[in-house]
C-alpha cells in the first residue's frame with residue numbers, strides 16, 4: 001500500500017507537468033502536517049494539512065477520512081471524517097492514546113500516510 005501511494009504520488013507529481021492529465025483519477029495529496037518527529041499533545045487541537053493544490057479533473061471520492069496508525073497498522077480511531085479533500089486541512093483533537101510514535105493515513109481517493117510523529121499523553125489526573 002505504501003508503494004501504491006508512492007507510485008500514485010509520483011504519477012500525480014508528473015501529471016502537474018503534463019499537458020493533459022484528464023485520465024488521472026487517483027489523488028494522493030501529500031500530508032504536510034504532522035511533519036516527521038513533531039510532538040503532539042493529547043487533548044490539544046492541531047491543524048492537520050495536506051497539499052490540495054493540484055487536484056485531478058476527476059475525483060472519485062471528494063471526502064477524506066483521517067485515521068490514526070501505529071506500527072504499520074491503521075487503528076479504529078478516526079481523527080477527522082468527511083472532510084472535503086480539496087479543503088487541504090482539518091482540525092484534529094489528539095486523542096488520549098498511549099504516548100508513542102504514530103502516523104496518520106488520509107483516505108480519500110487512495111490511502112496516503114504521514115511521516116512518523118509523536119503523541120504525548122500527560123496524565124490527565126495530575127494537576
Ligand SMILES: *[C@@H]1O[C@H](CO)[C@@H](O)[C@H](O)[C@H]1NC(C)=O
Nearest residue numbers: 037038039100101117118119
Ligand atoms: C519522539 O519519540 C522518540 C521515541 O520515543 C524520541 O526519540 C524523540 O525524541 C521524540 N521526539 C520529540 C520531538 O519529542
Ligand SMILES: *[C@@H]1O[C@H](CO)[C@@H](O)[C@H](O)[C@H]1NC(C)=O
Nearest residue numbers: 047048049087088089090091
Ligand atoms: C489550517 O491550515 C490551512 C492551510 O494552511 C489554513 O488555510 C487554515 O486557516 C488553517 N486553520 C487554522 C485554524 O489555523
